[in-house]
Amino acid sequence: METWDAIRARRNVRRYRPDAVSDEHLRQILEAGRRAPSGGNRQHWDFVLVTDRRQLADLGAIWQGGQYIAAAAASIALVLPQPRDEQAVLLDQFDLGQATYAMMLAATDLGIGTGHSLVGDQDKARAILGVPQTHVVSYLLGVGHPADRPLRPIVTPKRRPFDEVVHFGRWQGKDDPTR
Template sequence: METWDAIRARRDVRQFADRPVPPADLDRILDAGRRAPSSQNTQPWDFVVVTERDRLAKLATVWRGAGHVAGSAATVALVAPVPAEGRRGQVMFDLGQAAMSLQIAAADLGVASGHSAVGDQELAREVLGFPEDRFCGYLIPLGYPADRPLRPIERPDRRAAADVVHRERW
């Protein structure tokens, strides 16, 4: 898929087919996250990849809206150092860039994704085993959509460009 097609095809998927993501595809998706830009090239992320069904089910309980994690083929947890005072926005922006890179690379391979916040950091730490000086910012569940394959969406449910884009001034 071309980049523009991958961007137009990416959508949040919450129901996944019972089909694994090939290891080479998963590695490519992770490499896209690793290559994401970050403020001052700090690359604050570590990725914990979960594919074990029992672990996915437990990980799905770290946030009230994370139920779809349980049915994913794999979920990538984005983990970063607990930010210094006043640096949380920078770290979260960097994690967001890594998350989007993961999701676009996945769409390019026909692999769907979703996203979830993490509310219960202690449970996430128990499930994922990351150190005390880290936190889990986001979960990115991956898999093949249960309903229909990814393909560019011609008429997305989005605000019109004329309503969103302001040139020079608001």
């Protein structure tokens, strides 16, 4: 798939087929996250790949919106060190967003679906994954082959209109007095 097609085809997948994702594809997805841009090249992230069915089931129970993780072929936990200050929070979360999207886009390019989830219970997440108290399990990324439909470019995405989102040169929103 070409990059532009992968961008247009990427969607949150929350229903997966039971078949596994190959180790080669999982490594490629993880490599995309590892290569993502990072402010000052800090790369504070760590990724924990989970393919064990019992661990996946346990991870699916740590956030009310993340039950689909249990049915995924794999999950990638995105882990950061406890932030030392507010600036570290902002930089690390921005970097983690880039790593997450790089992994999602790489997966889409391979025809593999992903769905992101928050982590509600840090203590439980750390226990399941063996992550030390010095770190935070920020997000989970479900990974698997979509059960409902293949990943194809979405012609009409459910997104705000381009002209409502994009501003050229200055803000031109509904509340703009010069509009």
